[in-house]
Amino acid sequence: MTSREQSDGSKARARSTATPRQVAFDVLRAVAADDAYANLLLPTRLRRARLTGADAAFATELTYGTLRRRGHYDRIIARAAGRDIAAIDPVALDVLRLGAHQLLGMSTPAHAAVGETVELTRRARAARTTGFVNAVLRTISRDDDATWTARLLEGVTDPDERKGIAHAHPAWIVRALRSALAREGRESELDDLLVADNAPPRVTLVALPGLSTAEALGDRTRFSPVGARSAAGDPAAHPIVAVGAARVQDEGSQLAALALSRARPITAGERWLDVCAGPGGKAALLAAEARAGGAMLTANELVPARAELVRRALRAVDPTVEVRVEDGRDLASRHPREFDRILLDAPCTGLGALRRRPEARWRKGENDVGPLAALQAALLRSALSALRPGGVLAYVTCSPHPDETTAIVDALLAEHPADVVPLDARTVLAGITRTPLDLGELPNGAAQLWPHRQGTDAMFIQLLTRR
């Protein structure tokens, strides 16, 4: 029995009514049935079950690992069950997914993976499926993941389908990532990227300028001048984070915000706008930067509940920042040429943050890209109309998909050949980062970060100015 296994039993039960497996199962059910986000739900469920240390780590790996490889396990479950997964009771299917991950993706001994997981069906009032779940898990347990994967690959010739099967990504995402890397002539990095997408990211913190310093937070990150690595455990428990002087934030997101705030020196009195601010991560960093330089930030967000999160994020930094609830596509009529710096961190497929949002790759589909690209183009046109001549606009996405990034910028530049000019984001970032970023060559001086190269989310950053 592994130490994790030992911890995942009597100890947990003595302290709370929910075991790590039950917590993972509840989160999986909420993701499948209510479209919940695992990364938002799991921390609450862990706290409620009072799981800490090895128990919390086991529940976390079980939840995120299962969700990340869900499509892979579904294929294996369908083979082992001899039926399409659509024909399997949804509760039993989630139990099977959890069992498959313990058997194929974790070093859980088969007897515990099968026995304790089958037990979940009883607790979930799906006892009638117990025999079926037990039989399927026993079939799965007869081979290891490599053998199952080889079986799934038999007869599949399309290279992206094959990579999708081997690395638990939908084929359309593999194709999109391949074409994004190909823009930089770095298609050969595709396997590294797919592997990086499956590794849990290290949690990083941002020290909000004027309120805390990266040195005070802990080990500094490689690139961001305001970044630090979070120690193991709950980052929110760090005293500097607890008072709002630092926040959890991906290093790539920090660099995206700084690319705007540090694109050029700040003149006191500048007006800044964050068009799509919810839930407020970049707005908090921008607000701290604006305050230090004498600029004034306005944050905007379409969804009222997310605007409330922005208000909360800004409370410790600068409670005077105005948070508006408006459609970012309407800036032309409401705020023409009003702002000196604008961040458009556009809604996107999130293909650059797959490590962080475990279920996302199976939830989004290729058909989502077109409508999102149309929204991004409309938001960018609108943001441009609110930019003062000579101002700086940062177009940012946490997706490297060409349709959401370079294609959107190309279309805008084609519409405005005379008055919109790209600024070199790579040069700006080179002046900000603590060590060089190894960025690939993209048109218009755009910067594309990558999980496998920089260890950040795959943020796309384009800086533009208006004559």
Ligand SMILES: C[S@@+](CC[C@H](N)C(=O)[O-])C[C@H]1O[C@@H](n2cnc3c(N)ncnc32)[C@H](O)[C@@H]1O
């Ligand atoms: C990628 S997120 C922004 C993340 C944020 N900048 C941060 O760092 O925390 C995009 C946001 O845009 C918002 N949004 C979507 N459509 C919008 C619109 N038409 N106008 C303004 N905001 C919109 C979404 O609700 C979402 O909160």
